[in-house]
Amino acid sequence: xxxxxxxxxxxxxxxxxxxxxxxxxxxxxxxxxxxxxxxxxxxxxxxxxxxxxxxxxxxxxxxxxxxxxxxxxxxxxxxxxxxxxxxxxxxxxxxxxxxxxxxxxxxxxxxxxxxxxxxxxxxxxxxxxxxxxxxxxxxxxxxxxxxxxxxxxxxxxxxxxxxxxxxxxxxxxxxxxxxxxxxxxxxxxxxxxxxxxxxxxxxxxxxxxxxxxxxxxxxxxxxxxxxxxxxxxxxxxxxxxxxxxxxxxxxxxxxxxxxxxxxxxxxxxxxxxxxxxxxxxxxxxxxxxxxxxxxxxxxxxxxxxxxxxxxxxxxxxxxxxxxxxxxxxxxxxxxxxxxxxxxxxxxxxxxxxxxxxxxxxxxxxx
Amino acid sequence: xxxxxxxxxxxxxxxxxxxxxxxxxxxxxxxxxxxxxxxxxxxxxxxxxxxxxxxxxxxxxxxxxxxxxxxxxxxxxxxxxxxxxxxxxxxxxxxxxxxxxxxxxxxxxxxxxxxxxxxxxxxxxxxxxxxxxxxxxxxxxxxxxxxxxxxxxxxxxxxxxxxxxxxxxxxxxxxxxxxxxxxxxxxxxxxxxxxxxxxxxxxxxxxxxxxxxxxxxxxxxxxxxxxxxxxxxxxxxxxxxxxxxxxxxxxxxxxxxxxxxxxxxxxxxx
Ligand SMILES: Nc1ncnc2c1ncn2[C@@H]1O[C@H](COP(=O)(O)OP(=O)(O)OP(=O)(O)O)[C@@H](O)[C@H]1O
Ligand SMILES: [Mg+2]
Numbered sequence: 274x275x276x277x278x279x280x281x282x283x284x285x286x287x288x289x290x291x292x293x294x295x296x297x298x299x300x301x302x303x304x305x306x307x308x309x310x311x312x313x314x315x316x317x318x319x320x321x322x323x324x325x326x327x328x329x330x331x332x333x334x335x336x337x338x339x340x341x342x343x344x345x346x347x348x349x350x351x352x353x354x355x356x357x358x359x360x361x362x363x364x365x366x367x368x369x370x371x372x373x374x375x376x377x378x379x380x381x382x383x384x385x386x387x388x389x390x391x392x393x394x395x396x397x398x399x400x401x402x403x404x405x406x407x408x409x410x411x412x413x414x415x416x417x418x419x420x421x422x423x424x425x426x427x428x429x430x431x432x433x434x435x436x437x438x439x440x441x442x443x444x445x446x447x448x449x450x451x452x453x454x455x456x457x458x459x460x461x462x463x464x465x466x467x468x469x470x471x472x473x474x475x476x477x478x479x480x481x482x483x484x485x486x487x488x489x490x491x492x493x494x495x496x497x498x499x500x501x502x503x504x505x506x507x508x509x510x511x512x513x514x515x516x517x518x519x520x521x522x523x524x525x526x527x528x529x530x531x532x533x534x535x536x537x538x539x540x541x542x543x544x545x546x547x548x549x550x551x552x553x554x555x556x557x558x559x560x561x562x563x564x565x566x567x568x569x570x571x572x573x574x575x576x577x578x579x580x581x582x583x584x585x586x587x588x589x590x591x592x593x594x595x596x597x598x599x600x601x602x603x604x605x606x607x608x609x610x611x612x613x614x615x616x617x618x619x620x621x622x623x624x625x626x627x628x629x630x631x632x633x634x635x636x637x638x639x
Numbered sequence: 640x641x642x643x644x645x646x647x648x649x650x651x652x653x654x655x656x657x658x659x660x661x662x663x664x665x666x667x668x669x670x671x672x673x674x675x676x677x678x679x680x681x682x683x684x685x686x687x688x689x690x691x692x693x694x695x696x697x698x699x700x701x702x703x704x705x706x707x708x709x710x711x712x713x714x715x716x717x718x719x720x721x722x723x724x725x726x727x728x729x730x731x732x733x734x735x736x737x738x739x740x741x742x743x744x745x746x747x748x749x750x751x752x753x754x755x756x757x758x759x760x761x762x763x764x765x766x767x768x769x770x771x772x773x774x775x776x777x778x779x780x781x782x783x784x785x786x787x788x789x790x791x792x793x794x795x796x797x798x799x800x801x802x803x804x805x806x807x808x809x810x811x812x813x814x815x816x817x818x819x820x821x822x823x824x825x826x827x828x829x830x831x832x833x834x835x836x837x838x839x840x841x842x843x844x845x846x847x848x849x850x851x852x853x854x855x856x857x858x859x860x861x862x863x864x865x866x867x868x869x870x871x872x873x874x875x876x877x878x879x880x881x882x883x884x885x886x887x888x889x890x891x892x893x894x895x896x897x898x899x900x901x902x903x904x905x906x907x908x909x
Contacts, residue, residue: 326801347807359798363820373806420806 275337275350275427275460276302277323282332284318284484292318294484295332300462300477305454307475308464311507315484316464320430323462325349337427352421353430357437358413360405360420366392367401370419384423391419394453411442418450422457431463435470447474468508472496480504502635505556505628511592513556514602517632522549530555532597535574538624544639545629553638556628559592562604565619573621581612595620661884668878675873689878693863696875699882701852702859707886709774709855710837716779717833718826724780725788726814730800740789743782755846762847773847774855778837784829791825792818831894838887856883 277300284293292315300306308316321327323334325346334341341349352373360369367388374384392398395415405413414434421429431450435443451474454461465471471478472492480487480495480503488500499505505513518530526537526545535555537545545553565576579595591606604620612618629638667675668689670682693699727733728740758777767773795818803817819826844858851859860879 321801324801324805326804346801346805347809351805353802353805355798355802357796357798359796359802361799361803361817361821372803376807376812420802424806 276300276335277428277460277462278335279319279323280333280335282319282322282334283330284315284322284327285330292484293322296481296484296486298479298486298489300460302460303458305451305461305463305474305476306479307471307477308462308479308481309466309468309471309507310481310487312466314481316466316481317432318484319481320353320432320462320464323428324351324353324430350427351430352424352426352428353432354414354417354421354434356433358405358417360413360416362405365402365404366397366408366416366419369405369416370423373420373424387423387425388419391423394422394456395419395449410438411446414438414446418453422453427460429457429459429461431461433465434463436465436467443470450474469510472508478508480507482507499556499628499637501637502554502556502630505630505637509558511559511603511605513558513628514562515630516555516557516597516600516602517552518555520545520548520551520553528553528555530597531599533577535577535622537574537627538572541627541629541639548629548631548638552632554630554632556630557622557626559603559605561623561626562602563621563623564604564606564610565621567607567610568621572624574624574627576619576621578617579620581614581616581618583614584612586611664877664884665881668874668881670874672872672874675877689872689874690882692872692875693879693882697859697863697879698851699856699859699879702854702856703882703886705771705853706838706856709771710834712771712775713778713837714830714834716775717781717784718830720780721784721829722788722792722814722819722822722826723811724785725792726810726818728785729789729792730797731810743785747782747786751842755842759846768847769850769853771853774844774853777843781833784833787825787829788822791822795821827894831891834890835887 277298279296279298282293282296282298283291285291294315296319308319310316318327322329323336325341325344329342336349336351361372364372370388370391371384374387379387388401389398392401395418397412397415397419400408400412400416405416408416414437417434434450435446438446447470450461450463463470463474472495475492477489478492478495479489482503488495488504490498495504495508499508499513502515506515516528516530516533518528518533521527521529525539526542526549528535528537563571563573565573581593582596582601583594585592585594586608589608591608591611593604593606593612594601595604596602606612627639630636631638663680666680666682669685669687671684671686671688674682728736728743762768762773762777765772767776799817799821800813803813808816839857840855841857841861844855845861848854848858854862860883863879864876
């Protein structure tokens with residue numbers, strides 16, 4: 274059983290950088306948890322503290338119920354896969370995978386059995402005698418994963434393991450790691466800055482920013498119910514549109530932006546009441562902005578006329594950009610109806626999919 | 640094309656300038672005594688007479704073994720301890736790490752002569768005069784080796800060390816099982832330079848060793864050459880000098896291969 278628990282974990286580096294700030298987190302046994310956030314937000318630092326490679330400045334880390342703050346990495350029963358693989362250049366693939374077991378004085382036969390088993394799972398049988406420099410990036414990545422799994426650790430840690438691979442291989446390895454998780458049934462903690470990776474792999478996602486946990490949730494909850502402006506903007510591609518404006522109460526609530534004006538559904542009334550007359554930020558995802566003509570029978574807000582700035586045809590969908598003289602906004606359309614730049618259309622927002630944020634605290638209001 | 644010719648000419652001149660004295664020494668040591676004065680390069684006949692005299696007059700083989708022992712132990716010490724300290728200074732975090740490093744750098748600027756007397760007094764107090772310990776112990780670690788290793792280890796990715804740590808290595812295992820095999824250029828460079836310096840050392844042995852059977856080769860030969868026992872025969876002196884230089888040249892030729900090999904293949908970065 275390897276439940277990982279972080280209690281008020283803080284890391285301040287020698288140069289006074291607070292890389293991780295009072296993080297509280299529970300990772301259940303056999304869970305696949307993804308830590309995601311922009312570069313420099315402290316993901317690696319957090320992972321390295323769990324691994325024992327970095328000292329904890331304050332707070333406690335528990336693995337399988339045991340407080341491990343002062344336990345060296347080798348006694349934590351964890352394995353880690355690094356971004357640049359960190360294979361031992363002077364050892365063959367077999368030796369790389371066997372090394373951890375050899376140091377731990379496993380019997381030779383057992384080492385052999387385990388390495389061959391891992392090689393089998395990862396398709397490395399042909400490569401066992403090669404040195405790392407004679408491998409492709411994807412193969413090296415597999416060896417790095419193999420080195421982790423032969424140890425049968427309680428917890429796997431991955432630090433951006435796929436970021437050096439090309440897009441296609443990344444998708445493939447993503448699936449393989451998911452499959453591995455199903456097969457091994459072990460706790461895995463996976464760091465990435467790629468929100469697509471996070472969404473597709475995690476049972477649970479932890480969004481970090483400047484060392485502070487923003488939200489911990491299942492992927493779709495994160496998408497549908499972002500806790501604050503940062504999470505709303507970080508999860509989802511293309512990113513959520515944000516429009517600054519004021520809430521007015523003219524019998525019904527109205528959002529007045531720089532140029533656009535949307536009447537809001539009554540259901541938002543309670544949460545928006547305190548904000549009447551104040552500035553808020555309206556958030557809406559590109560797929561929830563509709564061409565009024567094509568929207569069908571969804572509950573929409575009132576329509577506003579916009580002029581097309583740019584279109585980006587991706588193939589299965591088209592991104593259409595329009596502006597309000599201040600910012601540019603994106604909407605996602607089906608490729609059936611192609612607008613040209615300069616053309617006008619009536620857009621309306623999905624009334625059930627509107628988010629409101631307080632511009633000061635950046636917290637979600639509604 | 641013309642540039643290439645010029646390049647080769649320059650290199651050729653370089654080779655001649657560097658190897659001529661050595662070649663002359665070798666030839667002169669093989670020539671009969673009376674032909675040496677004439678500075679001819681190719682002697683009329685090859686004579687091993689000079690070598691025979693050296694071997695008869697001084698315990699040169701014993702001195703050779705002493706030198707090998709001393710230089711070998713010193714080199715091993717510098718490689719082991721130097722890399723240990725270099726590792727600590729580059730990869731372990733502790734208070735005063737940089738201070739220690741700067742102090743080490745500072746000691747490199749001190750001329751040997753300044754520490755000579757205190758070091759001698761230390762040897763006397765320890766009772767190490769006229770023992771191998773006096774030749775070996777003070778030189779088993781030096782700032783040059785430490786700094787070389789520190790710099791080289793800094794260029795090795797931290798992830799490699801972290802991976803080894805997670806695999807269960809302690810610091811010594813990380814050093815000897817992970818860093819050493821990936822630091823062959825540094826090991827060879829420090830090894831060769833340390834060995835040569837130790838092999839060529841004359842002054843310190845002259846100070847701490849007085850019994851002939853503990854003398855190192857350069858010490859013995861220096862005493863022999865200037866001490867009158869060579870009876871002013873140039874050929875004999877040159878034969879002794881050749882015997883002194885030969886092991887270094889051979890060692891260098893041997894390691895050179897490794898050196899180039901390791902430079903070419905130690906592709907740590909992908
Ligand atoms: N050894 C260190 N000493 C001092 N500051 C550090 C050290 N390592 C990281 N930092 C700082 O801590 C912060 C978090 O770094 P960290 O490497 O954890 O970020 P990250 O989220 O992994 O970023 P990336 O996605 O770029 O890998 C950064 O501001 C970084 O500059
Ligand atoms: Mg990182």
